[in-house]
Amino acid sequence: MTALELKGLxxxxxxxxxxxxxxxxxxxxxxxxxxxxxxxxxxxxxxxxTGEIRTDRGAMRLFGTDITxxxxxxxxxxxxxxxxxxxxxxxxxxxxxNLVLSLLGLSALRWKPWSRxxxxxxxxxxxxxxxxxxxxxxxxxxxxxxxxxxxxxxVEIAMAxxxxxxxxxxxxxxxxxxxxxxxxxxxxxxxxxxxxxxxMIEHDMDVALDLADRVSVMHFGEIIVEGTRAEVVAxxxxxxxYLGE
Amino acid sequence: MRRLAIAIAVFVLATxxxxxxxxxxxNVASQxxxxxxxxxxxxxxxxxxxxxxxxxxxxxxVAAYGVAIILNAGFGHVAAIIIALAATVAVTAIFAILxxxxxxxxxxxxxxxxxxILWGLAYRWIDxxxxxxxxxxSSRPAPLGISLASANAFYExxxxxxxxxxxxxxxxxxxxxxxxxxxTRDQPRRMTALGYDVWTIRFLTCxxxxxxxxxxGILFLYYNEFVSPHAMAxxxxxxxxxxxxxxxxxxxxxxxxxxxxxxxxxxxxxxYIERWNFALGTIFVVIxxxxxxGIVPGTVRLARRLWALRKRTDIPVAESGQ
Numbered sequence: 001m002t003a004l005e006l007k008g009l010x011x012x013x014x015x016x017x018x019x020x021x022x023x024x025x026x027x028x029x030x031x032x033x034x035x036x037x038x039x040x041x042x043x044x045x046x047x048x049x050t051g052e053i054r055t056d057r058g059a060m061r062l063f064g065t066d067i068t069x070x071x072x073x074x075x076x077x078x079x080x081x082x083x084x085x086x087x088x089x090x091x092x093x094x095x096x097x098n099l100v101l102s103l104l105g106l107s108a109l110r111w112k113p114w115s116r117x118x119x120x121x122x123x124x125x126x127x128x129x130x131x132x133x134x135x136x137x138x139x140x141x142x143x144x145x146x147x148x149x150x151x152x153x154x155v156e157i158a159m160a161x162x163x164x165x166x167x168x169x170x171x172x173x174x175x176x177x178x179x180x181x182x183x184x185x186x187x188x189x190x191x192x193x194x195x196x197x198x199x200m201i202e203h204d205m206d207v208a209l210d211l212a213d214r215v216s217v218m219h220f221g222e223i224i225v226e227g228t229r230a231e232v233v234a235x236x237x238x239x240x241x242y243l244g245e
Numbered sequence: 246m247r248r249l250a251i252a253i254a255v256f257v258l259a260t261x262x263x264x265x266x267x268x269x270x271x272n273v274a275s276q277x278x279x280x281x282x283x284x285x286x287x288x289x290x291x292x293x294x295x296x297x298x299x300x301x302x303x304x305x306x307v308a309a310y311g312v313a314i315i316l317n318a319g320f321g322h323v324a325a326i327i328i329a330l331a332a333t334v335a336v337t338a339i340f341a342i343l344x345x346x347x348x349x350x351x352x353x354x355x356x357x358x359x360x361x362i363l364w365g366l367a368y369r370w371i372d373x374x375x376x377x378x379x380x381x382x383s384s385r386p387a388p389l390g391i392s393l394a395s396a397n398a399f400y401e402x403x404x405x406x407x408x409x410x411x412x413x414x415x416x417x418x419x420x421x422x423x424x425x426x427x428x429t430r431d432q433p434r435r436m437t438a439l440g441y442d443v444w445t446i447r448f449l450t451c452x453x454x455x456x457x458x459x460x461x462g463i464l465f466l467y468y469n470e471f472v473s474p475h476a477m478a479x480x481x482x483x484x485x486x487x488x489x490x491x492x493x494x495x496x497x498x499x500x501x502x503x504x505x506x507x508x509x510x511x512x513x514x515x516x517y518i519e520r521w522n523f524a525l526g527t528i529f530v531v532i533x534x535x536x537x538x539g540i541v542p543g544t545v546r547l548a549r550r551l552w553a554l555r556k557r558t559d560i561p562v563a564e565s566g567q
Contacts, residue, residue, distance in 0.1 A: 050438060052434065052437070052438070072437045072438060073437050073438075073440050073441060073442055073443075076437075076438060076439060076440035077440050081438075082438055084435075088432050088434060088435045089432070089435070090428065090431050090432060090435075091431075092431065093431075097424070100424065101424060101425075101428050101436075101439065102439055104421055104424060104425065105436070105439030105440035105441050106439075106440045109421045110421055110422065110424075110425045110441060111421075111422055111425075112420055112421045112422055113416070113417050113420050113422040113423075113453075114416050114417075114420050115420055115421070116419045116420065117419060117420060117421045117423070117424050118419065120421070159439075163439070163440070
C-alpha cells in the first residue's frame with residue numbers, strides 16, 4: 001500500500017491554475033524531496049494534502065483511505081502532520097505547553113471541561129519527552145517568544161513528531177537558519193524513524209538532497225521531473241529551470 | 246497563600262452587608278456582582294476565544310424577559326428559571342451558528358445586528374413584552390424558604406451565584422478544554438492541523454457564555470423586579486464589553502474589577518459628579534493610555550516593575566560587580 005497517493009490534483013485561484021494536474025505516489029518510509037522555483041505551487045500542494053485548501057479536481061489517498069473530501073482535522077487524526085514555512089506556534093505559551101497542545105490535539109481529553117490540565121502528569125511527561133527528543137528539555141518552561149528561530153523550528157518539528165504521524169510534511173525546514181542550526185535540523189530529520197514517511201519542500205539543495213530518497217521537481221504547478229537524486233540532478237529540465245540554460 | 250487570599254476575599258465579600266452602611270450600598274454591591282457575572286460570561290468569548298460580541302445584552306435580556314413572561318403567565322420560579330435559561334442557550338446557539346461563520350470584525354457586526362433585532366423585538370412585540378413600558382416581576386424567589394426580599398438577603402444569594410460562576414469559569418479555563426480554547430484564539434489554523442475541531446470548540450464556548458449571561462439576566466430581573474428594552478440596547482452590550490476590556494480581558498479578576506468600576510461610577514460617582522459619563526470616559530482614556538491590557542494585568546505589571554526597581558537600587562554592588 002502506498003503512503004500517499006495523489007491523482008490529477010488541481011487547484012485554481014480565479015484564473016490562476018496554481019496546481020495543474022499533480023500525480024504523486026509516495027511509498028511508506030520514503031523520504032521525498034519536492035523542489036522548484038518560487039511560485040511553483042509547492043506550499044499550495046501541501047495545503048491541498050492537509051486539507052487547508054479544498055481541491056478543485058483529482059483525488060488523494062492516505063494509506064488507502066480516500067481523504068479528498070475529508071476535513072483538515074480528521075486528516076490529522078489519520079496520521080498526517082505538518083510544519084509550516086512561516087513558523088506558526090503559540091508564542092505566549094511555554095515550550096512545554098506548545099507540546100502539550102500537540103499531544104492534546106489527538107487525545108479525547110481535549111474536550112474535557114474540568115480537571116486541571118497543569119496537573120495531568122501523563123500528558124506533561126509526554127510533552128517533556130517530546131522536547132527531550134529534539135534536545136530542548138532544558139528550555140521546557142521558557143516562553144516560546146523568548147527562544148531563537150532555530151529553537152522554534154525544533155519545537156515545530158517536535159510538535160509534529162509528538163503526534164506520531166505516519167506521514168510528515170515539512171515545509172522548508174531549513175529556511176532562515178544559520179549553518180549550525182541547519183546541521184542540527186538535518187540530524188533531527190535524518191533521525192526520524194523509517195516508519196514515518198517524510199515529504200519535504202526545500203530550497204536549500206545541499207542539505208536537502210542528502211536526506212532524500214527520491215526528488216520531484218515542480219514548475220508552474222506541475223511535476224516535471226521525478227526520480228532518484230542523481231537522475232534529477234542530471235536531468236536537462238532541472239538544469240533548465242534552475243540555471244536557466 | 247493563594248487559598249488564604251481566596252478565603253479572605255470570600256469572607257470580605259460575605260460580610261459586606263455588615264460593614265457597609267445602608268441598603269443603597271448593599272444594592273450597589275449586588276449590582277457589581279451581577280455585572281461581574283455578566284462580564285465574566287462575555288470575557289470567555291472576548292478574552293479566551295478571541296471573539297468580540299456586541300450583542301451580549303440581548304442574551305441577558307432574553308433570560309430576564311423569559312423569567313418575567315413565565316412568572317406573569319402564572320408559573321413558579323423554578324419553572325421560570327429553567328425555561329428562561331434553556332431559551333437563552335437556544336438563542337445563543339442561533340447567534341453562534343450565524344456569527345461563527347466569521348471571526349474578527351465580521352463576528353462583531355453579526356452579533357451587533359442580532360442583538361439589535363432582539364432589542365427591536367422587545368420594543369415592538371408589545372403583546373409579549375409590553376413594549377417600552379417593560380415588564381415587572383411581582384416577587385423574588387425564596388430558595389430553601391429564605392426570603393430574598395431584603396437587600397441583604399438578595400446580596401448574599403447573588404454572592405453564592407457569583408462564587409459559583411467564578412469557580413465554573415476558573416475550572417473551564419484551567420481544564421484541557423480551556424487550553425484547546427486558548428489555542429483556537431491564538432492559532433486557529435495550527436489548531437486545525439493539530440486535529441482540533443475549532444468551530445465546535447468555539448460553538449460550545451458560546452453556549453457556555455450564553456448560559457452565564459442568562460444567569461446574570463435572571464439575577465438582573467429579580468434585582469430590579471422589572472425589565473425593559475433598555476436592558477438589551479446596544480449601549481448595554483457596549484457597557485459590558487467595556488467592563489471586560491477596562492478590567493483586563495483574558496483574566497479572571499479583570500472583568501470583576503471592570504464591573505466594579507462601571508457600576509460604582511454609574512451609581513455612586515453620579516451622585517457627586519453630574520457629568521459622570523464624562524468622568525467614566527476620562528477613566529477609560531487613562532486606562533487605555535497607561536494600562537492598555539486592562540486594570541488588573543496593568544496593575545500587576547506596574548507592581549512588578551516597581552518591585553524590580555526597588556531590588557535594583559537595593560543591590561547596586563552586585564550588578565556592577567558582574
